[in-house]
Amino acid sequence: MRHFAVVGSGPAGFYTAEALERAYGESARIDILDRYPVPYGLIRFGVAPDHQSLKAVAKRYDKVAESAGVDFIGNITIGRDVSVAELLDLYDAVILATGAQHDRKLGIPGEDLPGVVGSAEFVGWYNGHPDFADLDPPLGGPHAAVIGAGNVALDCARILSKTRHEFEGSDIVGHALGALDRSAIRTVTILGRRGPHQVAMTPKELGELGHLEDAVPVIEPGDFPPIDADEALDPGLRKSVSLLRGFAALEPTKAKRIVFDFFARPVAIEGDGKAERIIVERTALDESGAARGTGDTYAVPATLVITAIGYSTSPIADVAFEDGKFVNDRGRIADRLFAVGWARRGPTGTIGTNRPDGYEVADQVAAAMPPGSSSDRAGAAGLKRLLEDRGVLPTDYDDWRRIEEHEGGRARPGSPREKLVRPEDWFGVLGR
Numbered sequence: 001m002r003h004f005a006v007v008g009s010g011p012a013g014f015y016t017a018e019a020l021e022r023a024y025g026e027s028a029r030i031d032i033l034d035r036y037p038v039p040y041g042l043i044r045f046g047v048a049p050d051h052q053s054l055k056a057v058a059k060r061y062d063k064v065a066e067s068a069g070v071d072f073i074g075n076i077t078i079g080r081d082v083s084v085a086e087l088l089d090l091y092d093a094v095i096l097a098t099g100a101q102h103d104r105k106l107g108i109p110g111e112d113l114p115g116v117v118g119s120a121e122f123v124g125w126y127n128g129h130p131d132f133a134d135l136d137p138p139l140g141g142p143h144a145a146v147i148g149a150g151n152v153a154l155d156c157a158r159i160l161s162k163t164r165h166e167f168e169g170s171d172i173v174g175h176a177l178g179a180l181d182r183s184a185i186r187t188v189t190i191l192g193r194r195g196p197h198q199v200a201m202t203p204k205e206l207g208e209l210g211h212l213e214d215a216v217p218v219i220e221p222g223d224f225p226p227i228d229a230d231e232a233l234d235p236g237l238r239k240s241v242s243l244l245r246g247f248a249a250l251e252p253t254k255a256k257r258i259v260f261d262f263f264a265r266p267v268a269i270e271g272d273g274k275a276e277r278i279i280v281e282r283t284a285l286d287e288s289g290a291a292r293g294t295g296d297t298y299a300v301p302a303t304l305v306i307t308a309i310g311y312s313t314s315p316i317a318d319v320a321f322e323d324g325k326f327v328n329d330r331g332r333i334a335d336r337l338f339a340v341g342w343a344r345r346g347p348t349g350t351i352g353t354n355r356p357d358g359y360e361v362a363d364q365v366a367a368a369m370p371p372g373s374s375s376d377r378a379g380a381a382g383l384k385r386l387l388e389d390r391g392v393l394p395t396d397y398d399d400w401r402r403i404e405e406h407e408g409g410r411a412r413p414g415s416p417r418e419k420l421v422r423p424e425d426w427f428g429v430l431g432r
């Protein structure tokens, strides 16, 4: 028997567990560990609540968790409750699938003013992440801005612009739905430091902006290069640009506007004790395609500023870390220690991009420890003994099922699922 620990129960963790389970069958036990009592990481806390079709991938992960050789062990933080060295003593291999949950910093003056929040915080707030339940983003002014031209910026702008009715069938948390319903925001400006040809926004996500009940996208037609230039773009990007061109032709007839401000690089955030405006410098692209400041600046009003410029992974004691992720060679960090997903590659790609990562690392593990081979490592039994000694109370997949039933059972038709947010709520359902 072999014992494997996968740290993190988001997409990267589950695809890795799936790959190991397929490679080893009954000759290995795979434990998926998570710092929260509930599984799914990015799927539960990161994917937008109105993207339920993306969240449905959790059904596939359920099948993995229900396999005989796979267990979920929640409520355990690696690096605090148990060290990586201890895990490596207990398990034949340890795979870090811890994602990337920290906002990258802009590095400009005023970034720490109240009213400036990172997208991880804002997304966590509306998705019921316990660390951000108390974020209370300022929604009382008419102007908000989102910095970045990627899909996370789109998620944030869309969530700020939807009506209560448009959240039907989502799993947005009650505190966010109530606050957004009372929001006074009428304009959300998306600031892209480069142009429409350089967006990191994908067509499906962009297309949604054209169908909002109460909000309309607005773009300055002069920001586009001549239309012939679109032919040189990759098909996906060409489609995004064509959607953006369509937005530029729309009449802003709805109550709310999502304004795309391209060639706009934030240089400072200003305000009297809180964010009130972003000072933006007009840019032009240099020969390498990078944004270069032109020296022309102007102010964009915003009492809520969301930075959506990418993420970094949380470091873990004694694991080499650089540029926001673990130092690794094709996923290998050190002997028997691996990284997958955003912890390995950085924060790019779709949910499905994590699948080949997981399978590649499982292949490396299987090459070093062929299926059918064995060791005398203690695995979950040893881990649970250690946790008991330290007063840490782990949760298992049956506990998650009870929490899930509770959340699903409380949902009313036409209303969002009533997602539990705080650890005490989760443990309340479990009677602990």
Ligand code: NAP
Binding pocket: 051, 106, 147, 148, 149, 150, 151, 152, 153, 155, 192, 193, 194, 198, 199, 200, 202, 205, 265, 266, 308, 309, 310, 311, 347, 348, 349, 350
């Ligand atoms: P992203 O796609 O890398 O986009 C980051 C954006 O921030 C880029 O436009 C980048 O501009 C800009 N940026 C970076 N540093 C900046 C700075 N200092 N000042 C101004 N702008 C700056 O990252 P993301 O939006 O966080 O998304 C992460 C990954 O998750 C992506 O692969 C994304 O597609 C995926 N995702 C998918 C979905 C979905 O499928 N529905 C939803 C959300 C996220 P430059 O290009 O100029 O660097």
